[in-house]
Amino acid sequence: MVLDANSLGSYLVFRKLEQNVWSFNRQVKRLAKDLGISQELAEAQVIGRFKNGKPLLSCETDDYLGNDFDFKNDVNGRSCPFHAHIRKTNPRNERDHFDIEPKTNIGRIVRRGMTYDYTENKRKIDLSDQPKKDVGLLFMCCQSSIEQQFEQIQAGWCNNKLFISPNHLKHGLTGIDPIIGQHISGRQMQNWNTQSSRKRRSFSNVVKLMGGEYFYAPPKSFLENPIPIPNTSPKLPGQPTDTPPGYGGVNYSTTGYYQPSY
Numbered sequence: 001m002v003l004d005a006n007s008l009g010s011y012l013v014f015r016k017l018e019q020n021v022w023s024f025n026r027q028v029k030r031l032a033k034d035l036g037i038s039q040e041l042a043e044a045q046v047i048g049r050f051k052n053g054k055p056l057l058s059c060e061t062d063d064y065l066g067n068d069f070d071f072k073n074d075v076n077g078r079s080c081p082f083h084a085h086i087r088k089t090n091p092r093n094e095r096d097h098f099d100i101e102p103k104t105n106i107g108r109i110v111r112r113g114m115t116y117d118y119t120e121n122k123r124k125i126d127l128s129d130q131p132k133k134d135v136g137l138l139f140m141c142c143q144s145s146i147e148q149q150f151e152q153i154q155a156g157w158c159n160n161k162l163f164i165s166p167n168h169l170k171h172g173l174t175g176i177d178p179i180i181g182q183h184i185s186g187r188q189m190q191n192w193n194t195q196s197s198r199k200r201r202s203f204s205n206v207v208k209l210m211g212g213e214y215f216y217a218p219p220k221s222f223l224e225n226p227i228p229i230p231n232t233s234p235k236l237p238g239q240p241t242d243t244p245p246g247y248g249g250v251n252y253s254t255t256g257y258y259q260p261s262y
């Protein structure tokens with residue numbers, strides 16, 4: 001919900017993210033070869049989970065597909081690299097280990113994604129023809145503060161080579177998020193795990209931002225049952241002047257229904 005406790009709505013971020021499947025597969029193949037590991041493990045080091053959902057943590061059982069875990073047994077990033085998409089976007093308890101501020105839940109979002117495909121009829125549904133464009137994700141997330149949540153994740157963490165970098169003097173910078181990290185130019189290096197050590201390799205440019213927008217989403221209760229309230233500016237003859245409790249921070253339309261302020 002938005003920070004004004006009376007408004008009851010949420011701020012919604014929408015982004016159209018084009019995915020280059022060909023480039024993703026090519027970079028995974030190259031990475032696996034360079035690190036001497038399987039392609040499945042290389043992919044998992046990009047995301048932080050295997051394709052079946054299992055988190056990349058040695059302490060979890062083989063069949064654990066859940067969400068109730070943290071990185072406290074992996075403070076060196078030897079199981080799940082620090083740059084992995086789920087570790088960048090949701091550092092879980094890293095705030096305690098690495099003194100990340102703020103300690104609160106800032107940087108959490110409610111996510112929903114919907115894939116798009118302009119050429120669905122012409123192509124294989126499993127994407128095995130490896131499209132370079134015209135497919136991707138319509139990304140949406142809700143929060144109370146876009147600055148402290150979505151922008152913190154995208155700009156403060158994913159685009160930030162230093163985040164999370166407890167050992168960057170020893171191992172080199174963590175690097176950007178290989179999926180959604182944005183950068184201006186040049187190769188983007190991250191630290192990847194081989195069977196016994198680490199190697200610096202680059203993985204980037206698989207997702208392209210095609211556009212997006214920030215919205216205010218009124219609460220469902222309002223959309224289902226708009227409450228007629230008075231117009232206060234200018235006042236129309238015969239209208240009551242009291243504002244009903246619980247609806248601060250809104251504008252009033254001349255129709256007598258209140259409208260959220262954007």
Ligand code: HEM
Pocket residue numbers: 015017018019047049085086087089090109111136137139150153154179180207
């Ligand atoms: C095309 C772009 C993207 C792809 C392919 C992608 C892919 C994924 C995948 C495979 C997962 C793991 C499974 C899951 O938890 O759903 C994930 C998790 C997540 N992603 Fe993304 N994602 C994309 C964009 C974004 C963006 C733009 C954000 C926010 C800035 C984001 C934030 C997250 C978060 C917060 C999680 C959950 C992390 C956790 O709690 O462990 N993703 N994403």
